[in-house]
Amino acid sequence: MGKPSSKEERVHHVFENIYSKYDSMNSIISFQRHKSWRKDTMKRMNVQAGETALDVCCGTGDWSISLSEAVGQTGKVIGLDFSKNMLSIAKQKKQDLQLNQLELVHGNAMELPYEENSFDYVTIGFGLRNVPDYMTVLEEMYRVVKPGGKVVCIETSQPTLIGYRQAYYFYFKFIMPILGKLIAKSYKEYSWLQESAKDFPGKKELKEMFLNAGFDKVEMKSYTGGVAAMHMGFKASQ
Numbered sequence: 001m002g003k004p005s006s007k008e009e010r011v012h013h014v015f016e017n018i019y020s021k022y023d024s025m026n027s028i029i030s031f032q033r034h035k036s037w038r039k040d041t042m043k044r045m046n047v048q049a050g051e052t053a054l055d056v057c058c059g060t061g062d063w064s065i066s067l068s069e070a071v072g073q074t075g076k077v078i079g080l081d082f083s084k085n086m087l088s089i090a091k092q093k094k095q096d097l098q099l100n101q102l103e104l105v106h107g108n109a110m111e112l113p114y115e116e117n118s119f120d121y122v123t124i125g126f127g128l129r130n131v132p133d134y135m136t137v138l139e140e141m142y143r144v145v146k147p148g149g150k151v152v153c154i155e156t157s158q159p160t161l162i163g164y165r166q167a168y169y170f171y172f173k174f175i176m177p178i179l180g181k182l183i184a185k186s187y188k189e190y191s192w193l194q195e196s197a198k199d200f201p202g203k204k205e206l207k208e209m210f211l212n213a214g215f216d217k218v219e220m221k222s223y224t225g226g227v228a229a230m231h232m233g234f235k236a237s238q
């Protein structure tokens, strides 16, 4: 995977450690909202049977599984992640659901091991803020999606409404790491979540980054007052 930067090492350490609690903590810290954000995004994507998708930073595999169900047995989905422990949970789910169309791959988002123009969809869910260089990953995702295909990102964002914004930052900075300590016994790991979310670009800035990566058009949608956002980049048909 090349020489890791310190951010990369720290992130790898976080996910190698919290993997067994990740799914339950996700629901607790987002008050279950992440499920409806994911569902709405899938509806907007309108994935068809027989299509192909790459789910970058797939973690414990929930988005890869939804994509696999949408493409069906005639389609193909690859879930890629650099944490073997996160992938081990995804592998167990794949086996339980007998999803032969899903392949889980150990790899780095900064250097996707695929040829250009390979997939109908390339997705990244709550992964982009964790990588060492956002633009490199967006450019990699742009490179491997087919012309006419879509790159879709769901990520934490920056709420703008006065009052709500302050309450959100307070929750993220002070409450969430304590929940992490109490429930997952990982204060430091959940402090990373708030640090990475605080530094992540707002939705307009992220849209600009998508356009700079080469996308023809970008649609966006805010969730729950802007605490999360979906960006969908369209690669022009040739």
Ligand SMILES: C[S@@+](CC[C@H](N)C(=O)[O-])C[C@H]1O[C@@H](n2cnc3c(N)ncnc32)[C@H](O)[C@@H]1O
Residues within 6 Å of the ligand: 008, 011, 012, 015, 056, 057, 058, 059, 060, 061, 062, 063, 080, 081, 082, 083, 086, 107, 108, 109, 110, 124, 125, 126, 127, 130, 131, 132
């Ligand atoms: C917050 S989790 C998101 C998991 C999943 N996509 C979801 O929506 O629940 C972030 C994931 O990104 C992975 N990750 C972070 N940096 C990565 C990189 N450079 N290459 C591959 N995976 C990475 C972590 O191992 C972790 O599983």
